[in-house]
Amino acid sequence: MTEQGVTSVTDQGPTIRIDEPRAGDAPSETTAVDGHVVFDVRDLSVYYGPFRAVRDANLHIRQHEITAFIGPSGCGKTTVLRCFNRMNDFIETARVEGTINYHGVDLYDPQVNSTEVRRRIGMVFQKPNPFPKSIYDNVAYGPRLAGMKKKAELDDVVEKSLRGAALWDEVKDRLKNSGLGLSGGQQQRLCIARAIAVDPEVILMDEPCSALDPIATARIEDLMQEIKSKFTIVIVTHNMQQAARVSDRTAFFTTEVNPESDRRTGVLVEYDLTKKIFSNPGDERTEQYVTGRFG
Amino acid sequence: MTAELRTVLPPQERVGEPEPRPFAGRQGRSDKVFTRVTFLSGVAVLAIMGAVGFFLTLESTDALGRVGFSFLTTSVWEPDRGEFGIKAVLTFTVLIALVAVAIAFPISMATALFIVEIAPRRVKSWLVSLVDLMAAVPSVVYGLWGAFLMQGQVIGLSRWINTWFGWIPLFSVDGADPGNPLSNATVYTASTFVAGVVVAMMVMPIQCVVMREVFSQVPPGEREGAFALGATRWGMIRVVTLPFGRGGIIGGTMLGLGRALGETIAVYMIISSRFDISFHVLESGSNSVSALIALRYAEASDFGLSALFSAGLSLFLITLVVNFTASWFVARSRSGADSEA
Ligand SMILES: Nc1ncnc2c1ncn2[C@@H]1O[C@H](COP(=O)(O)OP(=O)(O)OP(=O)(O)O)[C@@H](O)[C@H]1O
Ligand SMILES: [Mg+2]
Numbered sequence: 191m192t193e194q195g196v197t198s199v200t201d202q203g204p205t206i207r208i209d210e211p212r213a214g215d216a217p218s219e220t221t222a223v224d225g226h227v228v229f230d231v232r233d234l235s236v237y238y239g240p241f242r243a244v245r246d247a248n249l250h251i252r253q254h255e256i257t258a259f260i261g262p263s264g265c266g267k268t269t270v271l272r273c274f275n276r277m278n279d280f281i282e283t284a285r286v287e288g289t290i291n292y293h294g295v296d297l298y299d300p301q302v303n304s305t306e307v308r309r310r311i312g313m314v315f316q317k318p319n320p321f322p323k324s325i326y327d328n329v330a331y332g333p334r335l336a337g338m339k340k341k342a343e344l345d346d347v348v349e350k351s352l353r354g355a356a357l358w359d360e361v362k363d364r365l366k367n368s369g370l371g372l373s374g375g376q377q378q379r380l381c382i383a384r385a386i387a388v389d390p391e392v393i394l395m396d397e398p399c400s401a402l403d404p405i406a407t408a409r410i411e412d413l414m415q416e417i418k419s420k421f422t423i424v425i426v427t428h429n430m431q432q433a434a435r436v437s438d439r440t441a442f443f444t445t446e447v448n449p450e451s452d453r454r455t456g457v458l459v460e461y462d463l464t465k466k467i468f469s470n471p472g473d474e475r476t477e478q479y480v481t482g483r484f485g
Numbered sequence: 486m487t488a489e490l491r492t493v494l495p496p497q498e499r500v501g502e503p504e505p506r507p508f509a510g511r512q513g514r515s516d517k518v519f520t521r522v523t524f525l526s527g528v529a530v531l532a533i534m535g536a537v538g539f540f541l542t543l544e545s546t547d548a549l550g551r552v553g554f555s556f557l558t559t560s561v562w563e564p565d566r567g568e569f570g571i572k573a574v575l576t577f578t579v580l581i582a583l584v585a586v587a588i589a590f591p592i593s594m595a596t597a598l599f600i601v602e603i604a605p606r607r608v609k610s611w612l613v614s615l616v617d618l619m620a621a622v623p624s625v626v627y628g629l630w631g632a633f634l635m636q637g638q639v640i641g642l643s644r645w646i647n648t649w650f651g652w653i654p655l656f657s658v659d660g661a662d663p664g665n666p667l668s669n670a671t672v673y674t675a676s677t678f679v680a681g682v683v684v685a686m687m688v689m690p691i692q693c694v695v696m697r698e699v700f701s702q703v704p705p706g707e708r709e710g711a712f713a714l715g716a717t718r719w720g721m722i723r724v725v726t727l728p729f730g731r732g733g734i735i736g737g738t739m740l741g742l743g744r745a746l747g748e749t750i751a752v753y754m755i756i757s758s759r760f761d762i763s764f765h766v767l768e769s770g771s772n773s774v775s776a777l778i779a780l781r782y783a784e785a786s787d788f789g790l791s792a793l794f795s796a797g798l799s800l801f802l803i804t805l806v807v808n809f810t811a812s813w814f815v816a817r818s819r820s821g822a823d824s825e826a
Contacts (some may be wrong), residue, residue: 308715454691
């Protein structure tokens with residue numbers, strides 16, 4: 191599989207391609223040191239109109255791991271992250287080149303239903319964005335979309351998800367109150383509860399703690415450790431300690447001068463075990479960044 | 486590296502600037518002028534509204550003093566016999582407006598949603614100007630178009646509705662013979678329905694603009710939140726856009742209603758006036774307060790004129806209430822915090 195598939199959001203691209211079929215979703219960690227590859231990103235470039243925001247990224251995201259994306263502002267962390275659940279479909283000018291295989295299926299294949307993709311690959315945003323609905327309805331929204339109707343089942347999922355997001359004890363007596371009445375940190379945990387309620391396979395988090403105080407941040411970090419046995423997590427963070435604390439692997443992005451325009455294009459500099467990135471990085475730029483000696 | 490270096494250096498003009506800078510300055514003066522001008526225009530608007538209301542009241546006292554409360558309960562309009570009231574004209578006015586809003590509401594809502602949520606950017610700006618253009622077409626043009634071009638088509642629709650839904654009192658027509666396809670079409674002409682259809686075309690852009698405005702203010706984060714949970718476009722619209730825009734939907738619809746209540750010339754050109762109240766909207770003949778005024782003021786006696794002023798005053802008050810309610814809804818639209826659980 192070395193040929194490069196070029197697929198844009200609207201093109202009639204290649205048909206579904208399954209690379210070596212893998213044994214379902216069952217974690218196969220027991221047999222391998224490296225977890226099973228969830229996202230296989232090959233030669234990914236993302237354009238906004240003529241501007242190439244990210245070029246030639248190659249990386250494997252592994253199951254039941256937390257992968258951190260770090261790098262200076264504007265290097266394309268969000269851009270890459272949003273390719274994973276096809277959120278970039280909603281940006282008219284955005285165009286994706288290269289392939290992202292998800293469990294061997296090309297995510298940008300025209301036959302792939304992007305709604306289904308987003309149902310299975312959840313996302314938590316930088317700014318908490320609960321719906322203007324009750325706490326209960328916020329969490330029940332996804333399961334309802336997926337067709338769950340029975341009150342008892344929904345109650346169960348809501349409770350489990352809120353417990354999972356370490357929010358249950360704080361809100362169990364006011365599930366009928368608006369989600370917007372919660373504090374920022376609580377809202378973010380509500381958004382996490384909402385994301386895990388649909389039982390996704392992957393959770394993408396874009397700077398989920400940037401609006402939170404250290405205590406709320408610590409709770410969310412603990413939470414990530416707890417839920418990583420069930421999900422695969424990719425987190426974008428500007429907080430180096432956070433990346434070092436929570437992640438198993440780290441991808442360092444930076445920007446470099448673009449020969450075609452005056453804007454800087456993001457590149458993936460280095461991707462390795464977090465331990466290695468922070469103690470013995472292979473690239474000078476990574477070292478400068480993680481030690482705080484960057485531009 | 487030069488880019489990074491430059492940001493470290495302080496900006497040129499601030500280097501070596503020892504004396505303290507005063508806070509007062511030109512900024513304050515122009516701001517004061519601006520405040521004053523805008524305040525005055527605000528007051529002027531209020532004064533004009535007040536003057537109109539006062540003038541109408543003054544001119545109506547003669548007629549209203551004569552008939553008193555029966556002004557609201559009389560259907561005929563014969564001021565020179567001392568017998569006149571707005572019961573019929575007002576009923577027809579409201580009927581026309583309701584028909585117009587009932588037709589315009591789904592169209593404007595769908596158009597606004599399409600423009601904001603679905604249309605690609607190029608189509609979007611094109612559609613926006615098209616709808617704005619619709620609002621700019623003079624109502625006399627709509628009147629001409631309605632009376633001479635649309636009427637024929639609408640009558641076909643009237644006949645169809647009457648044939649299939651005639652059992653609903655609202656859609657029954659006295660003297661119609663739905664069984665006979667060749668029956669006379671005149672029973673359907675110049676009706677409340679025809680006028681309502683034409684007024685709907687005028688109301689639609691207003692409603693559409695308000696709804697579009699509110700829908701486009703939906704925080705992008707909430708939109709993405711819904712999509713990220715696997716919502717379809719319609720699913721996202723239902724959970725995010727519509728609840729967010731509820732105030733704008735209600736307000737815009739009512740603004741349209743206010744516009745429909747006051748529409749004069751197009752209605753005047755289409756309807757043939759009648760004073761016996763009928764809720765059969767498809768039936769020939771209708772009326773409206775403003776059309777009545779337009780029709781009668783030229784040959785009215787002094788007293789007749791005062792009677793027409795009374796009719797005008799009542800319309801003024803009604804549209805005032807409708808529009809204020811509308812803007813109240815638009816103004817308190819969102820924040821979402823107040824949305825019910
Ligand atoms: N919707 C968009 N349209 C056009 N250009 C965009 C858009 N979104 C991002 N960009 C550009 O793409 C580049 C990468 O942006 P991106 O948001 O991915 O950076 P980031 O690494 O997430 O930065 P930050 O750390 O500040 O969040 C930037 O140059 C940005 O200006
Ligand atoms: Mg970002």
